[in-house]
Amino acid sequence: MKKTLGQLAEFLGGTAVGDTATIITGVRGIEEAGAGDITFLANPKYMRFLETTAASAVIVSPDVSPQGRSFIQVDNPYLAFAKVVTLFSVGVRDYFGVSPQAFVHPESDVDPECAVYPFVYVGKGAQVKKKAVLYPGVYLGEGAFVGEESILYPNVTIMNRCIIMNRVIIHGGTVIGADGFGFAHEGDKQVKFPQIGIVVIEDDVEIGSNCSIDRAALGETRIHRGVKMDNLIQIGHNVIVEEDSILVAQVGISGSTHVGKKVVLAGQAGLVGHITVGDGAIVTAKTGVYKDIPPGEIMSGYPMIPHKKWLRAMPVVAKLPELRKEIESLRKRIEQLEKKTGKV
Amino acid sequence: MKKTLGQLAEFLGGTAVGDTATIITGVRGIEEAGAGDITFLANPKYMRFLETTAASAVIVSPDVSPQGRSFIQVDNPYLAFAKVVTLFSVGVRDYFGVSPQAFVHPESDVDPECAVYPFVYVGKGAQVKKKAVLYPGVYLGEGAFVGEESILYPNVTIMNRCIIMNRVIIHGGTVIGADGFGFAHEGDKQVKFPQIGIVVIEDDVEIGSNCSIDRAALGETRIHRGVKMDNLIQIGHNVIVEEDSILVAQVGISGSTHVGKKVVLAGQAGLVGHITVGDGAIVTAKTGVYKDIPPGEIMSGYPMIPHKKWLRAMPVVAKLPELRKEIESLRKRIEQLEKKTGKV
């Protein structure tokens, strides 16, 4: 791949400054970039690298004009760089077609334009649509569905009847559609409540590695369009996560909880079951969510309280020993006063 | 599958009311159910759906008698429904026998009534008993044992010599018998303490997806009969979990800790090593357990304190800034009083 600076500026809808004929052949971070590379500056704390980078060009915001450099000004340099990286990324896939070393059930339906690597299992009645990619060790259960251009990375498990829609990315080791955690009590004994629902993963969702998304007891567990999930996340049965929400690593959501649109759940947050998190709410890292959150609220703490309250309360926690001493000292002074004024 | 309401009532030991000849052909949740379905009502907060559900019949508790409906009254509708779901569930397995695309070591012992899917590895000396099911990507190490009717879902790893007894269910991606985390110090260097013990999973245990249960350094890590484990749980080496305990998702238990019978460890709780949790104890979500818990106690918090204390203390944490101001104001009033009464 080879582009001139001018061509890239046009591609990005930005303004090229300096030598617009500069040839760009690669993309790298501002510290590692060398001749032929384009890089970017989005975070002002890296400003000093503008002086030292060996990059041939830099993508910057409109208010930055590095002296003696060729650059492109755009409104959102991070976004623009993401687009350039995508442009320069070449597919690294080394396998195409349906491998004879895969197991494809005769009663399944796999589009010939897919990549089905060796050691993939495609169960009875399963469907795999155009340009989907199934890496080694992927398991597709009976009647499961994988939509167009979806990518299942190595050792991903999709249990029976679960539905993965289009352009979904699921990273290695993630398990979709294992049984939810549900037991009825018969006297002393736990009786398994059969989990006969499914999981639906809608278009453009990305799910990290080693996540667990359980199938519904009845009905569906559903991850709506555009949700982005990091690694090692637990989603209980019958959970709903609505469009464009972001779940950071090691979050856990218990059964039947409903997470609204554009919600952010930060790392290691935990949500109990059967609650609702309103659209646009933010739950900070490690927060323990035990009840509903209204739309747009920011919550923190274990147990959670409004974020602003938490920010004010936490510094006082560290000073509790001093506070206790202060109270003790006040008590003594009051006793003195009481003696003086003739009261026991 | 087709049953009359009367037949189902008899199967459940319950009382059919209404048209006992109603034909039931399926099971669904109260909101999704349609003609031919039986559903259930266990949680009073769904009572209003009794009016609107399209189900042909409902399983209810003895104190509920929905007008104009056919229903079955039983003591425990949730349990009864679980049994009906099990009755109506048909096996969804699409593979039987031992696949020629599996690797079965010539010196292993696999019962011919098992299902061994393609891409399963059965190591030297491993045993797989009657009606066990090994899904694709399952690894059974040298000398490992899988008992009757146990199910290992896709990409489950059982390391050498570990023992999975009867009717055990292990969901996708779980790793049993990886090395425990043990190192000796030789000056500056960490020397691996070889982990030569095993893991034993007893009868009727269910383990969720992507769990890690480490083998013992010496001796055993053991999960006793009937324990139910959710997803993404960490069990350190030499841990013992006794009968019928329940471990919710993302719990972590450090090495050599002993968890008693019928204990509940809620989501994201963490236990340090070398402690004992007494029978019937309950540890609430996210609790940090740093020392022994007596039988039957309920503990919460990080670090843990008795649950009742925690419930009283936490609301005060949120009010600490006000409390601090109050103390400050009291201090000033005392100063005033001291001045008045002639004391500095």
Place this chain on the structure above:
Amino acid sequence: MKKTLGQLAEFLGGTAVGDTATIITGVRGIEEAGAGDITFLANPKYMRFLETTAASAVIVSPDVSPQGRSFIQVDNPYLAFAKVVTLFSVGVRDYFGVSPQAFVHPESDVDPECAVYPFVYVGKGAQVKKKAVLYPGVYLGEGAFVGEESILYPNVTIMNRCIIMNRVIIHGGTVIGADGFGFAHEGDKQVKFPQIGIVVIEDDVEIGSNCSIDRAALGETRIHRGVKMDNLIQIGHNVIVEEDSILVAQVGISGSTHVGKKVVLAGQAGLVGHITVGDGAIVTAKTGVYKDIPPGEIMSGYPMIPHKKWLRAMPVVAKLPELRKEIESLRKRIEQLEKKTGKV
């Protein structure tokens, strides 16, 4: 394997006491050991087992001289026992060579002295060096590298171009090099920032099961020599963990954070992104790390504070309800005093 007590003492550089001709044929824990076994005593709380153990010999520290027993005195009994266990451990591997049931890309480079089990995928341009072991279900992406004597346990995923150096151990289900969690915003839409960096795992690192270590956005995520990681750990993109640090189970580290040398991160600790943890720092279990930690500091709590402060503050938290009552009572006494001294 058979050694006399005298031979073992010499091997360990220790002092044999009692019958140095005692034949040792096995190693077991002090409670399980029987005739022919050697065991050890490192933790004084197990001292009483010295009386009852059926072991033929015991490894003890120089200040312990069990009556009527044969034993070896060494400075570090735990380390010495680790060495004896290693001596007595025989390889349990049941597969050698490159399996015809593996997929080895014709343009890869696999040393003939490796073990490549069935159902391993070795991608185009991948290299596997001498005596490396790849268990079933291992995936090596295009251009990935595995150094000498490294062991990848079952169902480990190494994505394209990632580098695993020498004598590395990676337990089952761990995913190295999945995409980091990075998105740019284009109006309402999340645009994936392509993750084109790699992961480097240096010599002598051990990584537990079901961990997720993400590839860098640009540049590298790097785990330095000798780091030991437990299970279910999350490492974000561009994280650096320096030499000999220890990460306990379920720790999570967000993107671009830099962890120094010989740091200890205890179980379920969480670190935000873009911070630095100084050499030798200790983060206790469940701690929420939201900013830099200076070298050598011990931190606890959520949010973190210095460990000593935390130890003093936490007991007061449990007593907050009493403290609040005390403040209320002081307020009333002050009101009384104010009335008496003629002030409202």
